[in-house]
Amino acid sequence: MLDFLKDAANLVFPCTCPGCNRPLLKTEEFICLHCQTNLPNRLNFKNEDLKQRFYGRIQLEEAYGFLLFKNQGLTQKLLHAIKYNGNQELAKELGCLFGVSCQQLSLFSSVDVVVPIPLHKSKYRLRGFNQSALIAEGLVSVLAIEMDNKAVIRKVKTTTQTKKTRAERWKNVDNTFEVVSNHLENKHVLLVDDVITTGATLESCGQTILASGASKISIACLALA
Ligand SMILES: [Zn+2]
Incomplete structure (x- = not known):
């Protein structure tokens, strides 16, 4: 302007x-x-701690959570502005900063394609955008990697996971996703999400993509609780 x-x-x-x-x-x-x-970035953390969270659940090539998420903290305010106030440009901007951080750490250099965690279509209609896709847009603009937000769809609307046991959570996300194209076959796929709490969503989506023939999965998450 x-x-x-x-x-x-x-x-x-x-x-x-x-x-x-x-x-x-x-x-x-x-x-x-x-x-x-x-920004409460986690540059000083080794990414092994995030990979450890997925130990025995899914084999990850690389994993990176950019910002530390705390109740009432800066990260929470920014995510709130994106999700509930519809500040889509902020999501892309944070994705760019995330991308710069990945570059500084020499992460994801062998990734072939970036896939944002999809929203269920009814949720997408309600919100009008997928915050993970916007974050991924910023990320790929810096890392110069191809993005595919059509290859995976979310079949099942997941309910809130906060009051479920681990077994119930697993049940909740199992078969949640479906791969609807062969574009990810033999590719190293980087899954992008806005915030990791239990990791069950990323685990389920990643397992589905691996089962469809992708060679490797890495994850990049804007915020880590
Ligand atoms: Zn400020």
Whole structure:
């Protein structure tokens, strides 16, 4: 937008940072510089801890969770702004920052195709966008990897998983996904999700993709609880 129009719009509807609610400066588009530099990233963590969570559940080539998720923390505020306030540009922007971080850590260099965790079509209709696909869009724009958001569909609407036991959770996501194209055959697939809690969704989706003939699975998750 032309600067003077942006300034005028800002006077009427000031754009605020979804992390701290301070008005955004002209040079800050979706998140203020202060929040951006204070993102609770996990650069100091070895990714082995995330792979360990999936030990015995699914064989992962590489795994990376970018931000630490805490109740009332910055990551939660940003995810809330994406999911419930529909701030789609923020999702892409965080995906880009995620991509830069992956590059710094030399991750995912052997990945062939990126697949965002799909939403069930009824949920997609309701929300109007898939936040994982937007994050993946930002990620692939930096990593220059092909993205495929049509090869996998979500067949079953999953209910909330917070009050289920591990066995019940497993039952809940088993057969949730279906691969509907042969595009992933013999490929190293990078699954992208917004937040990992139990990991059951990624596990189920990854197992389905492996069973359909993909050679390897890696996961990239914007936030890790
Ligand atoms: Zn801020």
